[in-house]
Amino acid sequence: MRNLLKHIQASIFRVGWPKDERAATKAMVSSITLHVHPPKVRPAALKFRASWALGIISLVLAGALTATGVYLMFYYYPHPDVAWRSMKDLAFVVPFGVVTRNLHRWGAHAMVAIVTLHMLRVFLAGGYKPPREANWVAGVALWVLTLALSFTGYLLPWDQLAYWAVTVGANMAGAIPWLGKPLRILLLGDLTVGEAALLRFYVLHCVLLPLLLFGFVGFHLFRVRKDGGLVVAEHDPATLNAKPGFRIPSWPHLVYREFLVGLVTTAVLLLLSLIANAPLEPLADPARTPNPAKAPWYFLGIQELAHWSAFWGGVFVPAVTVLGLAALPYFDRHMDGVGRYFPKERRVASTLFLLLMTFFAVVTVIGTLFRGPAWALMRWPS
Ligand code: HEM
Known part of the structure; x- marks a missing residue:
C-alpha cells in the first residue's frame, strides 16, 4: 500500500521537495x-x-472570485421571478451562503481597486515601455474586462440597487x-432592463467575460516572463554589489513570497x-425609481461627468482614456528612468498620469x- 501511494505521488510530483539549488531549478521547470x-x-x-505585490x-482575487462564483452558481437562478429569492436563500438556507456571497462581493470591489492600482504602479515604473508594450495593452484589456465583469455581476441580485x-x-x-442605441439593445436584449437583460448579463458574467479574462491573464503572465520579469532599474541598490546578470533561485525566494501574499490576501x-x-x-x-439613481461606484465618476455633458463626459472622456492608455507605449518610448518611481526624466509623464487618476478619483468621490x-450637490456626504 505504501509503495502504491509513493508511486502515485511520484507520478504527479516528479521532483521531490527541493533541498538544494539544482533540485529547486529542476522543480521550477518541471511543474506546470x-x-x-x-x-x-x-x-x-x-x-x-518592485511590484507592491499588486x-x-x-x-489571487481572480482565483477567489472564480471559486466563490462557481459555488454561487449552484444556487442562483437568472430569472426576475426567482433571482432575488436566490439571494435570500443564500442568506438563510444555503450552507456558507452568506460568507460566500460576501467573499464574492467584497472580492469584486477589491479587484477593481487593486487592478487599477496595479496599472498605476506599472505606469509609474515605466513598465509599458519596450519590450513590454503588448503586455501593457493586454493589461488595459484586463482592466476593461475587470470593470465589465463587475458591472454585469451587479445586476444579478435583482434588487433595487442592481x-x-x-x-x-x-x-x-x-x-x-x-452606436449607442443598437449597443444598448444588444446589451439588454430589450428596450429596458428586464428578463432578457438578466439572462444576457448572467451569460456574460459567468461564461464569456471569465473566458476572455483567463485567456488574457494567461497571455499576460506568459509575457511577464518572456519580457524579462518585472521592470526594475538597471542599477538597483539590491544588485549594486552583485556581478552583472546575478540571479537567485525562484524557489523558495519568489514562490514563498507569492504564497505569503496569497495567504494574507485570503485572510483579509x-x-x-x-x-x-x-x-x-x-x-x-x-x-419605483430611486432619487438619485446611481451607477456602480467605479462608474460614478463617469456619471458625474455625464451630468455635465452626456456625450463629452459620458462617452468621449472614457473612450479617449481607454484608447489613450492602449496607445501610450507606442508614443512614449524613451527609456530614461525606467524601473524607478518619479525619476526626474519622467516627471512630466508621472505627474500627468497622477493628475488623470486624481481627477477620476475626485469626480468619483463627488458622484x-x-x-x-x-x-443636486450636497454639502455633507449623503
Ligand atoms: C486581472 C488583472 C491583472 C492581473 C491578474 C495581473 C497580473 C500581473 C502579475 C502577476 C504581474 C507580475 C507581478 C506583479 O507585477 O505584481 C503583472 C505584471 C504586469 N502587469 Fe499585470 N495584471 C493585471 C492587470 C494589468 C493591467 C490593468 C495592466 C496595465 C494596464 C497591467 C500591466 C502589467 C505589465 C506591463 C506588467 C509587467 C511589467 C512589470 O510588472 O513591471 N496588468 N501583472
Whole structure:
C-alpha cells in the first residue's frame, strides 16, 4: 500500500521537495504551475517596492472570485421571478451562503481597486515601455474586462440597487452617437432592463467575460516572463554589489513570497466577509425609481461627468482614456528612468498620469458621496 501511494505521488510530483539549488531549478521547470516563473530571478524584482505585490493580489482575487462564483452558481437562478429569492436563500438556507456571497462581493470591489492600482504602479515604473508594450495593452484589456465583469455581476441580485445602477449604466452606453442605441439593445436584449437583460448579463458574467479574462491573464503572465520579469532599474541598490546578470533561485525566494501574499490576501478578504455583509435592497421595482439613481461606484465618476455633458463626459472622456492608455507605449518610448518611481526624466509623464487618476478619483468621490436627489450637490456626504 505504501509503495502504491509513493508511486502515485511520484507520478504527479516528479521532483521531490527541493533541498538544494539544482533540485529547486529542476522543480521550477518541471511543474506546470511553477513553470510560469523563470527558474531564477533578479534580486531587485523580489523587493516589495518592485511590484507592491499588486499583480499577485489581482491574481489571487481572480482565483477567489472564480471559486466563490462557481459555488454561487449552484444556487442562483437568472430569472426576475426567482433571482432575488436566490439571494435570500443564500442568506438563510444555503450552507456558507452568506460568507460566500460576501467573499464574492467584497472580492469584486477589491479587484477593481487593486487592478487599477496595479496599472498605476506599472505606469509609474515605466513598465509599458519596450519590450513590454503588448503586455501593457493586454493589461488595459484586463482592466476593461475587470470593470465589465463587475458591472454585469451587479445586476444579478435583482434588487433595487442592481436594477437602477444597471439602468443608469445602460443609459450611459446609449449616449454613444450612432452606436449607442443598437449597443444598448444588444446589451439588454430589450428596450429596458428586464428578463432578457438578466439572462444576457448572467451569460456574460459567468461564461464569456471569465473566458476572455483567463485567456488574457494567461497571455499576460506568459509575457511577464518572456519580457524579462518585472521592470526594475538597471542599477538597483539590491544588485549594486552583485556581478552583472546575478540571479537567485525562484524557489523558495519568489514562490514563498507569492504564497505569503496569497495567504494574507485570503485572510483579509475572509475577515472582511465575516464582519460585513453584502447589502441586499428590496426586490427590483421598475415602477419605483430611486432619487438619485446611481451607477456602480467605479462608474460614478463617469456619471458625474455625464451630468455635465452626456456625450463629452459620458462617452468621449472614457473612450479617449481607454484608447489613450492602449496607445501610450507606442508614443512614449524613451527609456530614461525606467524601473524607478518619479525619476526626474519622467516627471512630466508621472505627474500627468497622477493628475488623470486624481481627477477620476475626485469626480468619483463627488458622484458617490456628494450627489443627492435630482443629482443636486450636497454639502455633507449623503
Ligand atoms: C486581472 C488583472 C491583472 C492581473 C491578474 C495581473 C497580473 C500581473 C502579475 C502577476 C504581474 C507580475 C507581478 C506583479 O507585477 O505584481 C503583472 C505584471 C504586469 N502587469 Fe499585470 N495584471 C493585471 C492587470 C494589468 C493591467 C490593468 C495592466 C496595465 C494596464 C497591467 C500591466 C502589467 C505589465 C506591463 C506588467 C509587467 C511589467 C512589470 O510588472 O513591471 N496588468 N501583472
